[in-house]
Amino acid sequence: MKRTTLSLIAGAGALAAVTGFAALSAPEATGTDTTKAAAQLPVERSSLACPAPSTSDLAETTYTSFTPVTDGTGGEGKGELLPAGGGKAEKPVLKPKEPGSPVSGDSSGGEAPALIGTAEGKFAPGWTVQQTTEVAAGAGRGLLGVSCSAPDTDFWFPGASTADGRTDYAHLTNPDDSAAVVDIELYGKDGALESTVGEGITVAPRSSEPILLSTLTDAEETDLTVHVNVRSGRVGAAVQALDDKAGGDWLAAAADPAGSLVMPGIPKDATAVRLVAFTPGGTDADLTVRLASPNGLITPAGNETLRVKSGMTTALDLGDVTRGEAGSLVLTPSDQAVPVVAAVQVVRGKDGSQETAYIPATRAVGTRATSAGNAGKGVTLSLTAPGEAAQVKVTVSAGTEGGTAASKTYSVKAGTTQDVQVPVPSGLEGTFALTVERVSGGQVYASRTLAATQDGVPAFTVQTLPDDRGTVAVPEAEQDLSVLQK
Structure with a gap:
């Protein structure tokens, strides 16, 4: 999202259209310049949508809500997560505590609904909800995690599939009081797949619809790009990718199409990495493929470049590209910059004991990124500085049931990825949240991995950490009555 200095009227309209917005105060009359430099103010309202976690009777789901402390928010506010389809009078599933303190809740079985959340005032800036589900057996067994997303009108999901053995759903959640109309477009290796079923899908007010991708096309595509385009209204969207043998996870939307992309935090013990673009x-896009390792940018042997043909999904097998070290995939134009979306499918373990997760290309950390639902063990934070070196401050909150917050500053060398040891809160009880802030230097990209062993299966899930957009640029404006005389 571009943040530019706007006129007072245009600024108010633009701010009302985004998930979080900041109030505009009445300007003082001066009769001179009508605008000044934009100020960064905390957003005053945030919305999130969490997809229904699982249809498995064996599913165990934990939700964790966290709002980081943000200067300038005042002392008022409220927030809550409600079941989709339950009406506004429904009892909240979860209500945020004070900023800086995470709160969690649990559900069991396959009947847990999608959730719709709103936070206002001091709870709005950077509000984050993590949904983590453990499934002991069946298709998609393992650890499935997703950061509940802000509703929007356009989403790209490279990495989905309709191949034999895969069961992928596009979950569409409408948080508003009017219906949303959505088109789902599918692109395979040869281009767009013919389908009229995916056109004009109506998502009722304050409800959620899981759409099985294989019902939209007869084609069996190993690598599929899903485009969710909202004609009217807005939705939260995520793809649940379930494999009969290799586990599964949520595929979050990729960053907007861009010429250069970063997919941070590929686990160092990954046994298979597959890039989908x-x-x-x-x-057509010609891309240079590089891995940001702990020692710098390297080019995978035999996979130096990738040509992505216009309108066609392209995949590249990179094998165990990390070779026991932390790594992030960096794509840059070989020639002219052409907008691309991308994600990597990551597999850990060996045949019979495999688990799968997805890392979409993501936005940079920017000012601050927030992650909730971290346990004391099995948490890996990956930081990548693909250009200039950078310094990053990592702050961990107290736990949901006790503990003391802590922080630490890390240096990330240019062109490298660093897996950092998260400073676990003293006396930790429950799960904690963490925030990542760029202190100085170049852009930083980040992701958080949760890992657990289930009957010998290396279960894991990865969530990227883009800027949490806790503040918004608001122009200072002054009255200029001279415009009435023109």
Whole structure:
């Protein structure tokens, strides 16, 4: 999202259209300049949508809510997560505590609904909800995690599939009081797949619809790019990718199409890494493929470049590219920059004991990124500085049931990925949240991995950490009555 200095009227309209917004105060009359430099103010309202976690009777789901402390928010506010389809009078599933203190809740079985959340005032800036589900057996067994997403109108999901053995759903959640109308477009290796079923899907007010991708097309595609385009209204969207043998996870939306992309935090013990890319424009993209390792940027042997043909999903097998070290995939234009979306499918373990997760290309940490639902063990934070070196401050909260917050500053060398040891809160009880802030230097990209062993299966899930957009640029404006005389 571009943040530019706007006129007072245009600024108010633009701010009302985004998930979080900041109030505009009445300007003082001066009769001179009408605008000043934009100020960064905390957003005053945030919305989130959490998809229904699982249909498995064996599912155990934990929700964790966290709002980081943000200067300038005042002392008022409220927040809550409600079941989709339950009406506004429904009892909240979860209500945030004070900023800086995480709160969690649990559900069991396959009947847990999608959730719709709103936070206002001091609870709005950077509000984050993590949904983590453990499934002991069946399709998609393992650890499935997703950061509940802000509703929007356009989403790209490279990495989905309709191949034999895969069961992938696009979950659409409408948080508003009017219906949303959505088109789902599918792109395989040869281009767009013909389907009329995916056009004009109606998502009722304050409800959620899981759409099985294999019902939208007869084609069996190993690598698929899903485009969710909202004609009217807005939705939260995520793809649940379930494999009969290799586990599964949530595939979050990739960052907007761009010429250069970063997919941070590939586990160092990954046994298979598969890059899936797509360009929505009318021009082919030629990309240079590099891995940001702890020692710098390296080019995978035999996979130095990738051509992504216009309108066609392209995949590249990179094998065990990390070779026991932390790594992040960095894509840059070989020639002219062409907008691309991308994600990597990551597998840990060996045949019979495999688990799968997905890392979409993501936005940079920016000012601050927030992650909730971290346990004392099995948490890995990956930091990547693909350009200039950077310094990053990591702050961990107290636990949901006790503990003392802590922070530490890390240096990340240019072109490298560093897996950092998260400073676990003293006296930790429950799960904790963490925030990542860029202190100085170049752009930083980050992800958080949760890992657990289930009957010998290395279960894991990865969530990227883009800027939490806790503040918004608001122009200072002054009255200029001279415009009435023109």
